[in-house]
Amino acid sequence: MIGRLNHVAIAVSDIDAATAVYRDTLGAEVSGKVAQTEHGVTTVFITLPNTKIELLEPLGENSPIARFLDKNPAGGIHHVCYEVEDILAARDQLVARGARVLGDGEPKIGAHGKPVLFLHPKDFLGTLTELEQA
Numbered sequence: 001m002i003g004r005l006n007h008v009a010i011a012v013s014d015i016d017a018a019t020a021v022y023r024d025t026l027g028a029e030v031s032g033k034v035a036q037t038e039h040g041v042t043t044v045f046i047t048l049p050n051t052k053i054e055l056l057e058p059l060g061e062n063s064p065i066a067r068f069l070d071k072n073p074a075g076g077i078h079h080v081c082y083e084v085e086d087i088l089a090a091r092d093q094l095v096a097r098g099a100r101v102l103g104d105g106e107p108k109i110g111a112h113g114k115p116v117l118f119l120h121p122k123d124f125l126g127t128l129t130e131l132e133q134a
């Protein structure tokens with residue numbers, strides 16, 4: 001069902017400082033900052049030859065990454081994102097196999113303008129898993 005690794009997301013408390021680490025220390029190509037108001041995060045994408053890194057900083061009072069950063073104040077890997085051909089078919093198969101889809105179960109438009117869904121970390125080896133329609 002799953003295809004390419006679209007991105008690995010890292011939650012950080014200071015996205016400017018985190019971007020500088022990737023740009024200046026690691027010499028990577030970094031995007032500008034984008035406020036993703038529907039998702040309660042600000043993002044920066046790092047382009048690598050084979051995938052992307054998504055830096056996430058909390059945005060607003062109800063950010064879904066706030067508690068994660070409370071528990072991991074230095075930041076840390078927050079989720080992985082796999083591409084799927086048909087996100088509704090993937091969701092329905094996963095639910096039939098016992099996986100929990102987060103939120104209301106309906107895809108939202110993600111950072112790349114494509115539908116995304118999140119799967120509960122407890123169902124995937126302690127790893128929050130995002131699906132993005134290819």
Ligand SMILES: CC[C@@H](C(=O)O)C(=O)SCCNC(=O)CCNC(=O)[C@H](O)C(C)(C)COP(=O)(O)OP(=O)(O)OC[C@H]1O[C@@H](n2cnc3c(N)ncnc32)[C@H](O)[C@@H]1OP(=O)(O)O
Pocket residue numbers: 009036039041043054056064065067068077078079081102103109110111112116118120121122126127128130
């Ligand atoms: C920019 C758009 C998009 C894209 O296109 O790329 C994005 O990436 S948006 C990214 C931010 N959005 C989301 O993460 C949405 C989905 N996430 C959620 O709904 C919540 O974060 C969550 C997964 C339900 C957790 O919410 P939280 O408030 O932290 O709840 P709990 O503290 O009760 O956590 C329950 C349980 O799960 C463990 N947990 C939480 N987050 C993670 C994580 N990232 N990875 C692994 N495990 C996680 C948490 O520790 C709790 O475990 P126990 O303590 O053992 O109960």
Ligand SMILES: [Co+2]
Pocket residue numbers: 007009054079081130
């Ligand atoms: Co993501």
